[in-house]
Amino acid sequence: MDELIVGTYEGFLLGYSLLPQEDGRKLKQTFATHSHTASVRCISIAGKFLASGGTDDKVVVIDLKTRKEHTVLMNHDGTVNAVAFTHGGTHLLTGSDDGCIIVTRTGNWQTEKIWKKAHGGQPVTAISVHPSDKLALSIGGDKTLRTWNLVKGRPAFTINLGSKGVTLPTEIKFSPTGDRFSLISLQNIDVWTISKAGLEKRLTCNSKPSTAQWTDDDRLFVGLENGNLIKFTVSETRAQTFQAHKQRVKCMHYENETLYTASSTGELKSWSINDNILEEICSANAACRVTCVALNRQNHLIKKEKSDDEIEEQNFSDNSENISETDTNNVQKTLLKRKPGAFVTISYDDKEAEENKPSPAKKTKRKKRNKKKNKNVK
Secondary structure (H helix, E strand, O other), X not given: OOEEEEEEOOOOEEEEXXXXXXXXXXXXXXXXXXXXXXXXXXXXXXXXXXXXXXXXXXXXEEEOOOOEEEEEEOOOOOOEEEEEEOOOOOEEEEEEOOOOXXXXXXXXXXXXXXXXXXXXXXXXXXXXXXXXXXXXXXXXXXXEEEEEEOOXXXXXXXXXXXXXXXXXXXEEEEOOOOOEEEEEEOOEEEXXXXXXXXXXXXXXXXXXXXXXXXXXXXXXXXXXXXXEEEEEEOXXXXXXXEEOXXXXXXXXXXXXXXXXXXXXXXXXXXXXXXXXXXXXEEEEEOOOOEEEEEEEXXXXXXXXXXXXXXXXXXXXXXXXXXXXXXXXHHHHHHHHHHOOOOXXXXXXXXXXXXXXXXXXXXXXXXXXXXXXXXXXXX
């Protein structure tokens, strides 16, 4: 059982599981959290960690096991447009309107690398990590495609997309093995080959493409502004169109022969893919404007047992009608005291903290000044 994680324009993160029913299957909501104060732009999952970036300049990291905020990264000074864990889950790459790409180590959440002007100071709009974790690709406001060597931690090479007929690129994604990647711009979906280091195929759509999702190294689905899906077979240069949503297909994810799609209106659908036929399994409505999706593949993180604290909070909620307002405040204060800083923990650099820490001599001077002030008051 997989869990679809959805980011929304309203700042919510929502979870949905595809559960079996007597008459088929349905998408059932598993959790909801409002960690962002503005629109969620991007999400990525590795192990038990979910990272989301938004227009509030924050990267929120959620522990999927406890379903609580694990940490908040405030390293960017602009909208966070891209978050991407390495496939091994060791690092998180983030890109922002501030022009920076930042590499953060997973676990201690310390910054390991900052490329301050990754795209000449222009916004970084998308990042994709190669399945080998040895390189990453990024696109930005300078209309270039940049390759980053993740082994040596430095830029590798830059391609001027304008010279390849690509304008205003919006999304980049690797195929499962990483030999190909897709690039969306205006009316086109381009397929590039890493081994040939160049453009292989171009598909011009009758409606503006908004997102793409590879199912294998030769086939990908393309979501369009008019709500349709195109199945594109690269080797045969063959396209097949399916009616999916009534409005724009905003994002997609593919896993275990199941394709998940989301429209900009909040409609979620799951599809089975058999013998080149796309069949709808079920649908749900998020009641929000969906901006991005990812999949939690780890079953043991989807449903958890209630902790003692949650049981105590549930009992408090059930008996709230028989408790006076004063007693209610006291109980809430007790619960808060038991879990200080349970939701957000921000770590700082030890050296910086040590530098800002007052020396013993400064502490002594401060005490003397305070004594003099007290005498003057008397």
